[in-house]
Amino acid sequence: MTFSIVGFDPETKELGIAVQSKFLGVGAVVPWAKAGVGAVATQSYANTSYGPKGLELLASGKSAQETLDQLVSEDEQGEYRQVGIVDANGNAATFTGEKCYDWAGGITGENFAAQGNILVNEETVTEMGRVFLETKGTLAERLLLALDAGQAAGGDSRGMQSAAILVVKEKGGYAGFNDRYIDLRVEDHPDPIKELIRIYKLQQLYFAPTKxxxxxxxxxxxxxxxxxxxxxxxxxxxxxxxxxxxxxxxxxxxxxxxxxxxxxxxxxxxxxxxxxxxxx
Structure with a gap:
């Protein structure tokens, strides 16, 4: 009951995830990322251990695909899971277990993985990928526009409730003390993606450097x-x-x-x- 996109910007080295779900507080479950390491979206009966474990495997030198394969193979309920991973080189991997509810699936492309389950249609995922590749701008802007395009194409068949975006980069957090460059959540809202975009614009107003x-x-x-x-x-x-x-x-x-x-x-x-x- 979730769709997400995981992405990497080779110029800024930013890594991030944008996600929407008919689920309360999806930002506390799906997105995981570490600067210089990678980004992980874990969903569909989400095994939240995939986040820290996945980042640990990526940090050890494993690729996105190798990391995903190991996570699923060590999980007895792996066929219920859905995962998207991008590593710090832009390599992407996605997995949809056979027991995920239809429509469920994912795609990968240059510097991104997009996936979703309990969706209205496949176009929800393909539109996310298309918009991510064709859009100019920051990683956060591309992720948000891709997420919005996924919703416009069909989205979660059960509706909307929460959305989140997490983007990391070295010393990108407040005052440079951590890597959480953008970490925003809409926990419960009738139109969470639009609300997330509104909050993102506020975040940029308050914290982006002056041009x-x-x-x-x-x-x-x-x-x-x-x-x-x-x-x-x-x-x-x-x-x-x-x-x-x-x-x-x-x-x-x-x-x-x-x-x-x-x-x-x-x-x-x-x-x-x-x-x-x-x-x-």
Whole structure:
């Protein structure tokens, strides 16, 4: 009752999984990944030991296919399982046990494995693969668009409930202390993939680095609008608008709204912060 796509980006070395299911909190069960090692999606009567065991086997030097073969062969109920694996070289493998409920199956391609069970149709899986290969953008964007395309093509025959995305890369986590670059979950929602995409966009707003072309000088019309917005949100009184008061108000706003990752040197602001203020 789940469909997923596991992928690798050879340029950034990111590894990740996107998944949707008619199942509460699918993100706590299916996706497993470790930077520089690989990514595993374990589903259909999911054996969650496939996650850590699979990553351990990959880290020991086994390929995606070798890892998958060993996991299934050591599992007495392997024919109930479904698994997708991508290793740190982009090699992919997928497995669907004979006792998985129809429609069930998977495909592999360059740097990805896509699979699902209890689906409306095979196109759910083939569309995920097609969109992943044809889409430009970050690994997370490609995984999310592929997942959304799978739903549009048919999806889980029992409906929708939860979705998740996990992307890892070296020092990609908060402040660089771990590899969890993107780790987002929608636990229970009538349209979990759309909600996951919305949350992903928020995650990028808060934590993605500022693009050079978005750094604005706080002068002229930018300064006037920024003052208007800070007054509107009660961070500034119009009678206090000197440069120092403006800088203090901007700093307070940024720290209150958790935009520290986009904070600029004095006299400059990230365009996306100003747009956020404008649209809030």
């Amino acid at each position: 050079e072309e978005n750094i604005l000088e706080i002068t002229g019309e930018v300064r006037e609008e920024l003052v208007d917005q800070l007054v509107r949100f009660n961070y500034l009184e119009r009678s206090q608008v000197d440069d120092e008061a403006l800088f203090e108000a901007i700093t307070t706003y940024i720290h209150t709204e958790n935009f520290e990752a986009r904070e600029q040197e004095k006299g400059k602001i990230d365009r996306e912060i100003l747009e956020y203020m404008r649209n809030k």
